[in-house]
Amino acid sequence: MKRILILLAAALMATMVFAQTAQNTLVEDKFGSIDTLDPAQAYDTSSSLVIQNIYETLYTYKGSSAGEFVPALATDYKISEDGKTYTYTLRKGVTFHNGDPFTCADVAYSLKRAVITNNPQSGDWIVAEPLSGYASNANDALGKNATAADYHKYFQTVDNSVTCPDPYTAVFHLASPSPTFFARMLFSAASIIDKKWAIENGQWDGTEATWKKWIGYDLHNNSFLQDHMNGTGAYQMVQWVPGQKFVAKAYAGYWGDKAKIENVLINRDSEVSTRILNLQKGNADYIDLGARSDVKQVEGSQGVKIWNLDGKLGWADAAVDAVFLNEAIKTDNNPNVGSGKLDGNGIPADFFANQDARLCFNYAFDRQAYGQQVLLGMGISLTMALPKSFLGYDPNIPTYSLDLEKATQHCKAAFDGKLWQNGLKMTLLYNTGNTARQTAMEILKSNLEYINPKFNITVRGVAWPDFIKQASESTMPAYALGWGADYADPDDFIHVFYAKGGYYADQIHFSNPQINQLDQQARTETNPEARKLMYSQIGNLAHDLAPIILVPRAYPILVTSSSLKGVYYNPMIGNGEFLWSKVSK
Amino acid sequence: MLTFIVRRVLFLPVVFLGVTLLIVLLMQLLSPAERAATFITSPAQLQNIDAIIAKYGLDKPWYNQYWRWLDSAIHGNLGYSTVARTTVVKAIATRFPRTVTLALAALFPIVGVGIWLGTAAALNRDKMVDQITRVLAIVGWSLPTFVLGIWLLVIFYGGLNWFQPGILTTGDSVRLSNLMANGTFHDYTGFLILDSIFNGRFGIFLDVVWHLVLPVITLSAVTSAQIMRVMRSSLLDALGQDYVRTARSKGLSEHVVNTKHARRNALIPVLTVSGFTIILLFNGVVITETIFSYPGMGQWFAAAATQLDYASVLGGAVFTAMIVVLANLFVDVLYALVDPRIRYD
Numbered sequence: 001m002k003r004i005l006i007l008l009a010a011a012l013m014a015t016m017v018f019a020q021t022a023q024n025t026l027v028e029d030k031f032g033s034i035d036t037l038d039p040a041q042a043y044d045t046s047s048s049l050v051i052q053n054i055y056e057t058l059y060t061y062k063g064s065s066a067g068e069f070v071p072a073l074a075t076d077y078k079i080s081e082d083g084k085t086y087t088y089t090l091r092k093g094v095t096f097h098n099g100d101p102f103t104c105a106d107v108a109y110s111l112k113r114a115v116i117t118n119n120p121q122s123g124d125w126i127v128a129e130p131l132s133g134y135a136s137n138a139n140d141a142l143g144k145n146a147t148a149a150d151y152h153k154y155f156q157t158v159d160n161s162v163t164c165p166d167p168y169t170a171v172f173h174l175a176s177p178s179p180t181f182f183a184r185m186l187f188s189a190a191s192i193i194d195k196k197w198a199i200e201n202g203q204w205d206g207t208e209a210t211w212k213k214w215i216g217y218d219l220h221n222n223s224f225l226q227d228h229m230n231g232t233g234a235y236q237m238v239q240w241v242p243g244q245k246f247v248a249k250a251y252a253g254y255w256g257d258k259a260k261i262e263n264v265l266i267n268r269d270s271e272v273s274t275r276i277l278n279l280q281k282g283n284a285d286y287i288d289l290g291a292r293s294d295v296k297q298v299e300g301s302q303g304v305k306i307w308n309l310d311g312k313l314g315w316a317d318a319a320v321d322a323v324f325l326n327e328a329i330k331t332d333n334n335p336n337v338g339s340g341k342l343d344g345n346g347i348p349a350d351f352f353a354n355q356d357a358r359l360c361f362n363y364a365f366d367r368q369a370y371g372q373q374v375l376l377g378m379g380i381s382l383t384m385a386l387p388k389s390f391l392g393y394d395p396n397i398p399t400y401s402l403d404l405e406k407a408t409q410h411c412k413a414a415f416d417g418k419l420w421q422n423g424l425k426m427t428l429l430y431n432t433g434n435t436a437r438q439t440a441m442e443i444l445k446s447n448l449e450y451i452n453p454k455f456n457i458t459v460r461g462v463a464w465p466d467f468i469k470q471a472s473e474s475t476m477p478a479y480a481l482g483w484g485a486d487y488a489d490p491d492d493f494i495h496v497f498y499a500k501g502g503y504y505a506d507q508i509h510f511s512n513p514q515i516n517q518l519d520q521q522a523r524t525e526t527n528p529e530a531r532k533l534m535y536s537q538i539g540n541l542a543h544d545l546a547p548i549i550l551v552p553r554a555y556p557i558l559v560t561s562s563s564l565k566g567v568y569y570n571p572m573i574g575n576g577e578f579l580w581s582k583v584s585k
Numbered sequence: 586m587l588t589f590i591v592r593r594v595l596f597l598p599v600v601f602l603g604v605t606l607l608i609v610l611l612m613q614l615l616s617p618a619e620r621a622a623t624f625i626t627s628p629a630q631l632q633n634i635d636a637i638i639a640k641y642g643l644d645k646p647w648y649n650q651y652w653r654w655l656d657s658a659i660h661g662n663l664g665y666s667t668v669a670r671t672t673v674v675k676a677i678a679t680r681f682p683r684t685v686t687l688a689l690a691a692l693f694p695i696v697g698v699g700i701w702l703g704t705a706a707a708l709n710r711d712k713m714v715d716q717i718t719r720v721l722a723i724v725g726w727s728l729p730t731f732v733l734g735i736w737l738l739v740i741f742y743g744g745l746n747w748f749q750p751g752i753l754t755t756g757d758s759v760r761l762s763n764l765m766a767n768g769t770f771h772d773y774t775g776f777l778i779l780d781s782i783f784n785g786r787f788g789i790f791l792d793v794v795w796h797l798v799l800p801v802i803t804l805s806a807v808t809s810a811q812i813m814r815v816m817r818s819s820l821l822d823a824l825g826q827d828y829v830r831t832a833r834s835k836g837l838s839e840h841v842v843n844t845k846h847a848r849r850n851a852l853i854p855v856l857t858v859s860g861f862t863i864i865l866l867f868n869g870v871v872i873t874e875t876i877f878s879y880p881g882m883g884q885w886f887a888a889a890a891t892q893l894d895y896a897s898v899l900g901g902a903v904f905t906a907m908i909v910v911l912a913n914l915f916v917d918v919l920y921a922l923v924d925p926r927i928r929y930d
Contacts, residue, residue: 022755025755025756025759033668034670035667035670036670043627043629043630044627119640120630120633120637120640121624121630121633121637123629125633136636140636216640218665220665221665238762238763238766239762239763239765241880242669242671243668243669243880243885245758245762247759247766249763263759263763265755265758265762267751267758270878270888271875271876271878274738277738277742277743278750280743281746281749283755284755464892465619465620465622465893466619468618468619468621468625468631469615469618469619471618471631472618472631472634472635473618482628483628483629486629503628503631503632
């Protein structure tokens, strides 16, 4: 018996000796878990990362740039003068991982499938909007009273939105001129799937006879593409174990430069300490960090490399963080606003509709302190709610820096001096667990209470479900949140933050006629220079009106094993990463 | 006995309805927007909240929502888990075998060590062995699972690098995926530890065993202390009984008296505790699996509860309730086998 035990122990020890990442395998330890493998359902960065490596779009991002593009499944494209027709010349000789040839029929099918399904959880609205004229799916767009004729008309619009004059030419007919269309076509929902393979495996057959079943279809459930992939990318899927791991291998028949690493293993690990240990022990080549302060735990570790720690690689981010100031707070039974009146025990519903109140809060936020405390000095302050690398970003717009005198001045001017005289009581909210947002709110509270001891501010973290509830009920007077780019176009930020119909603008009930008009013009203007000017004007107006407090963003860093070569950061790939085929060991 | 078993099995649908109804009613305390949180993971999805609430009928009366779930459940569909990223049925099928592997691997040392130490302590009452065992039991019982787990991980992974979290090394993980993809590794039972043997992949088998070591130690340390204490007091009680004195007076050896007469009777309360130990283990795995990144039921439930994953909570609760009922039935049947005086008919 003892001998058996000794032999078993020896065998187990032998297993341990081989427990290191192999030279031909890229191991990534990620925080997020892949939601779906279906491009028409995905709307999270974990799924996008996998989809962007296995499937391909017509064009893709050039290196670390979110604003420069290179051909992928298309070799060329042209836009009609009216900006409503996009013609792509498709690459010849491309095959899907199962050997099927790639043609225009696959392009048309993939896009139409995304427009038709357009589940509210998915990101399909990004391609649906320019192609069908509606952001939502047919059922939601047409409403409950829609007739069969309405549905037929909708289907015809979608069916005619992509045509194939020949197998290697795809023509997109847009509902209206859209300067954002090209950028939208790089989103994962525009990934090209194999039509024949999809239909053979029970997906929509591409006809009007069956399309209604697929409207708003939750592709998570009973859908073959939820857990199967057949793309044209440099890697092909081997296995996905939901919530745990994803394995891919290099595709021998890839049309472009072959992948340098044979296998890829994406492990899901929710604990940052385990991810860090895995990297330090050589069991991971790339890890997601948690907060920026985690850098200290890996800095100086043997075999670990932190890319862009000094910011000199110039990698650009594609997200905006802000404190949102709600101009129409629901005050009934709302503890966040105290009495709901400006009597020293609360704030009124329209507190932030007062420009002086908004300016007071903006001047009271110390970006420098936030940059030091949270971002460890690695922060970038934005002048407008638009990433620096995006078209229209204007670096010449002034920013609000901490100025307690000006904050006092504006608070004194607000509500004819009543605010200053009576004081206020309110709650600033953030989603629990996000310590960076918590710190931002505490900095704000501290400075506001310093300028007037009658200001009584509470900072409170709320769980995500409660946060969603409060956001939908408009009970949060001020809250911290962010926005990451869906597509690399200023429209995805400017419209969302500042214009009527944009998510955040509507949430905080901010509306300015001049901004709304400029936004509408910019959404259909095809001349980039003209758009740039419009966005700059919006940025200037937004600065003066101060509907939000812009919070600095940390510049991107990546943490990998030192053996990984060719690492770069593109904010539009996954949560900000690289294509696997571009790195080597 | 058969009638008893049938009666208990027929009780399962009542448990099913009771547990699910309770959870559905509890979930009604949350607003539709809060319940929609499980489908919304990014601010971008917030803009579709009304459509999401409508799509999943979250604003419908509770009985409509319950019927909708019940109807699917009866047809074998327990819904989609946003945490496990698959259907609840598939998540159970994948994760349950792993948790059972871990729980069973822990159960043997728990019961074995518990009985062994408890017996040693009782037979050496107030001697050094007893004192040491009692101190160990107190330390083991009062040591939180997460503290022990993290210590073990820091020492044996962070420091010595002998063990690592997860279920396989990265090399074997990729190897296994490739073998499964090209059809040379078959998932016969769902239990990787068994399938690796059936497929003749002993390297993978050893790797699985190796990854079980730290979680099993973590789980066992706490629970075996409890078994040990019960065994000790039960055996001490048995040793003072008349039948033990009679056995001794018949001239039987001390070993026979202790093992065949006293210890066998002393095992009944230990069996009761062991039955509960299975349930306790299911609680214990929540923390252990999370610490060791072991993708089982515990890790899933912990995340599902915090993220309000409605389908997972419902499906998981039903499944756990069934396990508890069946575990209790198993213990009851075991009673009768250990003690012929116990009859259920």
